[in-house]
Amino acid sequence: MGVSDLVLAIDIGGTKIAAGVVDRDGHVLRSALRSTPVDDAEAAWEQVRSAVEEVLAGAPAIDGVGIGCAGPVDTTAGTVSPINIAGWQNFPLRTRMVELVPGVPVRLGGDGVCMALGEHWRGAGRSSRYLLGMVVSTGVGGGLVLDGRPYGGRTGNAGHIGHVVVEPDGLPCTCGGRGCVETVAGGPRMVEWARVQGWRAPAGADAAALAEAARAGDEIARAAFERGGTAVGMMIAAVAAVCDLDLVVVGGGVAKAGPLLFDPIRRALDVHAGLSYLSALRVVPARLGAEAGLVGAAALVVPPFGG
Template sequence: MTDLVLALDFGGTKIAAALVDPVGTVVRTARVPTPADPWDAVVSLVSSVVEDVPVVGVGIASAGPVDTVAGTVSPINVPSWQAFPLRASMAALFPGVPVELAGDGVCMALGEHRHGAGRGSTHMVGLVVSTGVGGGLVLDGRPFGGRTGNAGHIGHVVVEADGEPCSCGGRGCVETVAGGPRMVAWARQAGWRAPDDADAALLAAAALAGEEIPLEAFDRAGQAVGMAIAGAAAVCDLDVAVIGGGVAQAGELLFEPVRRALKAHAGLSFLEGIEVRAAELGGAAGLVGAAALVR
């Protein structure tokens, strides 16, 4: 095995690492739950993946906020890692090779752009609709992180002016409507009777069975996502939106209202051709995109 990049995908609930070849194929991978103090787990994980294989670079996708200028990460769900120097720490483990860092949303978008559903696009947004709603931008064929590396947080575009409080500190964000747990909570409040451990997958099953309240929950979520895409498209002149994540596994339950909202809200002539595509790389998108940072 030659010309491989080590990719690290660091999140609040899991850490994944992989060796990725030049065409975006994951050659070897492993993952562990994220502990309270994660560095030792990161070292052990990457060591088990790399073993004695030389790597030509290291790409890091991290939950944010990130600071790509300083090379630090401050994941919201990992209190012990506030302004943690992740890029420098990884560089110390792998001296002599380039080490690149970006937010996990940017890496998901880049992975899908280079090797997944975003192929052929020049200006795209990638979204992960799951427990939360994350996102990233690829503009003019290149990952775009903005001033600090945090551009593309489409889950925190406001779609309800007087909406529910969000974990980010704002109100009415896309995530408060389209995040899986928020969808379930809204459905319960609307009268949906479900087990205590009901999740977005059960909500989707109920919607597919024709239950009115779950159908409305997915309609609300898709409308919110579509409105956010319309706004991002107007600002960034996008041609493609790629949507993945657990909630997106519901297929047309989510995608149909997304497209309907885009038709209603993306009225400018240059937005008429924007495409909505289902992500292709699944959970590997962040790793593939992290590797692409180095390529």
């Protein structure tokens, strides 16, 4: 890090674009939000540029840029092709950022890896060196921190746990496969399933409304969370067995349902995580909320994680 010890962090998803200035201790000092135009490449870039210029206006010089973006990403080429941002296919995100903020290192990572790294650095994962950070929201995403370091794999896409198959003959997924955990536990998919089962709710009701109904005793709503949580628990058991994890940190809008989601996750682990080395595996709520992605993106360029 340099004289100012400040980093520009960017978190790009299919709904929102966030930019922030983050200090070397992982504190977000200022931030800006924009909506994501998913079908127009240049309109989406303009939103990134606008958010960056807002947070850098009047700020001290920065020492680097960390970007977390929905994937797939290609960290070698510096391009992104997010499933949920159709307009960006092989979009040269790192090159565009180098042109916008010249003279400093620019690091790119998947948004799931950044969420996991943020929780590891400043949130619920501080005590763990082998963790999965995941978001259960509109979709299901995640990232890995292994031996205390962000793990992106060969192309930067390791940790796409939303596409672990939990129903071999299940519904088609946006990834091109079928039966992925995202098709069962993503918020809109849970609501859709509940409606098919007979849940009566106003048009536009979302996962928060489904959770409210479940807390009020609606059996179909409770069944939707039981089904979704069980699928997430099955996925966690598989990933934990492969990666020898000790902690899973779960955030996102659906996770705000609390025990409605976490209880079936833990029951599923009791059934599916039978290997002896998984006996100490813990599943806990995330702490950083919407800031996790920014904090993790900053960590891509802050020692000891990046730099």
